[in-house]
Amino acid sequence: xxxxxxxxxxxxxxxxxxxxxxxxxxxxxxxxxxxxxxxxxxxxxxxxxxxxxxxxxxxxxxxxxxxxxxxxxxxxxxxxxxxxxxxxxxxxxxxxxxxxxxxxxxxxxxxxxxxxxxxxxxxxxxxxxxxxxxxxxxxxxxxxxxxxxxxxxxxxxxxxxxxxxxxxxxxxxxxxxxxxxxxxxxxxxxxxxxxxxxxxxxxxxxxxxxxxxxxxxxxxxxxxxxxxxxxxxxxxxxxxxxxxxxxxxxxxxxxxxxxxxxxxxxxxxxxxxxxxxxxxxxxxxxxxxxxxxxxxxxxxxxxxxxxxxxxxxxxxxxxxxxxxxxxxxxxxxxxxxxxxxxxxxxxxxxxxxxxxxxxxxxxxxxxxxxxxxxxxxxxxxxxxxxxxxxxxxxxxxxxxxxxxxxxxxxxxxxxxxxxxxxxxxxxxxxxxxxxxxxxxxxxx
Amino acid sequence: xxxxxxxxxxxxxxxxxxxxxxxxxxxxxxxxxxxxxxxxxxxxxxxxxxxxxxxxxxxxxxxxxxxxxxxxxxxxxxxxxxxxxxxxxxxxxxxxxxxxxxxxxxxxxxxxxxxxxxxxxxxxxxxxxxxxxxxxxxxxxxxxxxxxxxxxxxxxxxxxxxxxxxxxxxxxxxxxxxxxxxxxxxxxxxxxxxxxxxxxxxxxxxxxxxxxxxxxxxxxxxxxxxxxxxxxxxxxxxxxxxxxxxxxxxxxxxxxxxxxxxxxxxxxxxxxxxxxxxxxxxxxxxxxxxxxxxxxxxxxxxxxxxxxxxxxx
Numbered sequence: 001x002x003x004x005x006x007x008x009x010x011x012x013x014x015x016x017x018x019x020x021x022x023x024x025x026x027x028x029x030x031x032x033x034x035x036x037x038x039x040x041x042x043x044x045x046x047x048x049x050x051x052x053x054x055x056x057x058x059x060x061x062x063x064x065x066x067x068x069x070x071x072x073x074x075x076x077x078x079x080x081x082x083x084x085x086x087x088x089x090x091x092x093x094x095x096x097x098x099x100x101x102x103x104x105x106x107x108x109x110x111x112x113x114x115x116x117x118x119x120x121x122x123x124x125x126x127x128x129x130x131x132x133x134x135x136x137x138x139x140x141x142x143x144x145x146x147x148x149x150x151x152x153x154x155x156x157x158x159x160x161x162x163x164x165x166x167x168x169x170x171x172x173x174x175x176x177x178x179x180x181x182x183x184x185x186x187x188x189x190x191x192x193x194x195x196x197x198x199x200x201x202x203x204x205x206x207x208x209x210x211x212x213x214x215x216x217x218x219x220x221x222x223x224x225x226x227x228x229x230x231x232x233x234x235x236x237x238x239x240x241x242x243x244x245x246x247x248x249x250x251x252x253x254x255x256x257x258x259x260x261x262x263x264x265x266x267x268x269x270x271x272x273x274x275x276x277x278x279x280x281x282x283x284x285x286x287x288x289x290x291x292x293x294x295x296x297x298x299x300x301x302x303x304x305x306x307x308x309x310x311x312x313x314x315x316x317x318x319x320x321x322x323x324x325x326x327x328x329x330x331x332x333x334x335x336x337x338x339x340x341x342x343x344x345x346x347x348x349x350x351x352x353x354x355x356x357x358x359x360x361x362x363x364x365x366x367x368x369x370x371x372x373x374x375x376x377x378x379x380x381x382x383x384x385x386x387x388x389x390x391x392x393x394x395x396x397x398x399x400x401x402x403x404x405x406x407x408x409x410x411x412x413x414x415x416x417x418x419x420x421x422x423x424x425x426x427x428x429x430x431x432x433x434x435x436x437x438x439x440x441x442x443x444x
Numbered sequence: 445x446x447x448x449x450x451x452x453x454x455x456x457x458x459x460x461x462x463x464x465x466x467x468x469x470x471x472x473x474x475x476x477x478x479x480x481x482x483x484x485x486x487x488x489x490x491x492x493x494x495x496x497x498x499x500x501x502x503x504x505x506x507x508x509x510x511x512x513x514x515x516x517x518x519x520x521x522x523x524x525x526x527x528x529x530x531x532x533x534x535x536x537x538x539x540x541x542x543x544x545x546x547x548x549x550x551x552x553x554x555x556x557x558x559x560x561x562x563x564x565x566x567x568x569x570x571x572x573x574x575x576x577x578x579x580x581x582x583x584x585x586x587x588x589x590x591x592x593x594x595x596x597x598x599x600x601x602x603x604x605x606x607x608x609x610x611x612x613x614x615x616x617x618x619x620x621x622x623x624x625x626x627x628x629x630x631x632x633x634x635x636x637x638x639x640x641x642x643x644x645x646x647x648x649x650x651x652x653x654x655x656x657x658x659x660x661x662x663x664x665x666x667x668x669x670x671x672x673x674x675x676x677x678x679x680x681x682x683x684x685x686x687x688x689x690x691x692x693x694x695x696x697x698x699x700x701x702x703x704x705x706x707x708x709x710x711x712x713x714x715x716x717x718x719x720x721x722x723x724x725x726x727x728x729x730x731x732x733x734x735x736x737x738x739x740x741x742x743x744x745x746x747x748x749x750x751x752x753x754x755x756x757x
Contacts, residue, residue: 003546003548006542006545006546007546010542014533014534203531203532204531207529207530207531207532208525208527208528208529209528209529209530209531211497211525211527211528212523212524212525212528212529212530212543212587212590213543213546214497215495215496215497215518215521215523215525216518216543216546216547216548217546425492425497427527438459
C-alpha cells in the first residue's frame, strides 16, 4: 500500500506542477465565460444591416413593412434593378400589383445573397402586412388588435413537483441546462483523463521503464497508482474550476452599482414579493439578477455536486482501467493506439448521444437502462438527476445505478489488470483483440 | 559455502512454447555469475522469475536458504533489465529518489545513498537535468546507480555494458568487482562472450528453455578443449604433419605461428620432445583453449534457436 501511495504522489505532482495544468485550470473557465459573453455579443451586434428598396407599384405596402435592427425598408422613387446598388441599397424587393387575395410572386434581388433567416423574416413581414390589411377589411382595427396582443401575454406557467405533502417549484429549463452541462463535462473529462492514463501507460512502456518498476512493485499497484493519481488531478481541476467560477461571479456581482445590489438584497429578503411601490422601484436588471439567483437557489446543489463527483470518479475509474489496458499493449506506433482505442471511445460517444435524447425525456425505459448500465450511466444519470431526486429518479434507481457502476469499475479494473501485466512487458509484437481477451479471462 | 540463490526444476510455459523447461542451478554467495544463451532462450523469463515479476508454473526458488517471497525479498534484489529506460520528463535526482523509494528505502535514506553514488560517478551536477538531456551512456550510468543504490544482496544485470564507451564500461566493471568483493552476488546476462570470460566465475548456458552447460569458466574450457597447441618457431617450414599431430592452420597473422591438433592420447610433452629432437627452434609453445564464443556457437548452432527468437515474450 505504501508503494501505491508513492506512485500516486508522483503521478499527481508531476502533472499538477506542469505549466499546462495551471493554464487549463484558469483558461477554461475564462474561455467558457468568454464564449458565452462573446456569442451573446455577436448575436446581438455582429449582424449586418440591410437597406432594402421596395418597389411598390400601387403603394399598398407603404409604411406597412416594419423595420427591424437588421432590415430597413425604404420606398424610394427612381430606383430600379439596374441602379439600386449605386443608390446605396443592398437589396431590391419587387412587389407585384397588390390585388387582395390572389397569390403572387414577390421578387428579391440582392447584391449579396441573404441568409435563410432574413429571407424568412421578410416573407413574414410581407404576410403580416397582408394579414393586417385583411383584418382591417373584416372590421377589426389595428390598434385594438395590438392592445389585445399585448394584454394577452399574462399567463405564466409555474410548475411544481409533488414530494409527499410538500410541493416544490420545478424548473425544467434549468434542470435541462444543468443536466446537459454536467453530462457534457463528464463526457469531456472522461476523454481527457482517460487518454491521459493511456498516454501515461504508453510512456512507461515505450520508455522501457515499466520493467524496472515492476521489479519493485506489482503491475497492479503501478496501474492503480497511475489511475488514482490522474483521477486526483481531475478532481483538483474541478475544484479549481469551481473556485475560479465562484470568484468570477462574486467579482461580477461586486461590480454592479450599489443601488442595484441593495435592490437585489431587498428582493431576496422579501422573497420577491415587495410592495407594489418597491417592485416598481426595482430596476429591470435587478429583477433579472434576483430571478436568476432564485432559480439557482431552487436547485439541490449539494446533491448535484455530490453525484457529479461520484459519477465523474466512477466513470473515470470504469474507463481509465480500460484505457490503461489498451495503453499496455500498444507498441511504439501511436497509430496502434488509435485503432485499439476505438472500441473504448465508441461507448463513450454513444452514451453522449443517449444523454442528449434522455435530457428531453428523462423518464423513458431507455433512460432507465442507460442510467443503470455502467458504460453510459455516468453521463445519462447526471442528466436525469438534475430533474430531481426522488421525483424523477427514485432513490432505488440512484442506488442501483451507483452500485452497478462500482461493480462495473471493479470488474474492468480486474480484467484490465490481467491484460496490463502481460502487455506492459511485451515488446515488439502486435497484440490482437483475441489475445487480449485470452489474457483477460485466463486463470491466473 | 551456502548458495545465495538456488533454483530447482523451474518451469514456465507460455501459450505457445515452453519458455523455461525444468532448469536448476545454484549461485554462490559473492560470485559473479554469467547467464548466457541465444535470443529467446528463456533468459529473460528466468530473470523475471528470479525478480518476482513472473511466478514459475512449477519448481522452487530459494534465496539465502529460504523460500523466495517476491513481496518481501524484492528489497534484496537489484534488477537492471535489458529493456530499460527512464521517465524522460523527470528530473534525474527526483527519478533516482522515486525509484529508490519504490525499492523500499525511506526518503532520507535514499537521499544519502544517491548523494554517495552521484559523487562517486561524478554526477552531482546532473540532479536537476531532465533525462531527455542525457546521452545514452549517461543514462546507462544512472540506471546502474539506481539498480545498486539500495545495496541489494543479489544484483541482476542484463547487458549492462550496451551503449557504454570503454571508459565508462570499465568504470562499471570495476564497480561490479567492488560490489562482489563486498559480498554482493551478481548475475550477469549478456551475449558478449569476451566480457563473460573476463568477469564471470561461473556460467550457465541455456538454450530452448533448457540448461545445456553449467560450471566455472576454467572447467568448461577444459571440458571443451580440443587439444590444440600453438607452436611459435623461427623455422616454420620444418614442421610437418606426423603421427603426433596434424597442422590446422598456417595462415595465422604471425607466419611463425602454427596451430596443431594433437592426435588421440598424445600428451603435450611428447610433442615438445619431438620438436626438440627435430632441432626446431621453439620460441613458444602453449595450449589453445576454446573461447566461450566458440563453445557457445558450437552448442547453439543447428538448434532451432533462431526461429524461436521470434516468439519472444
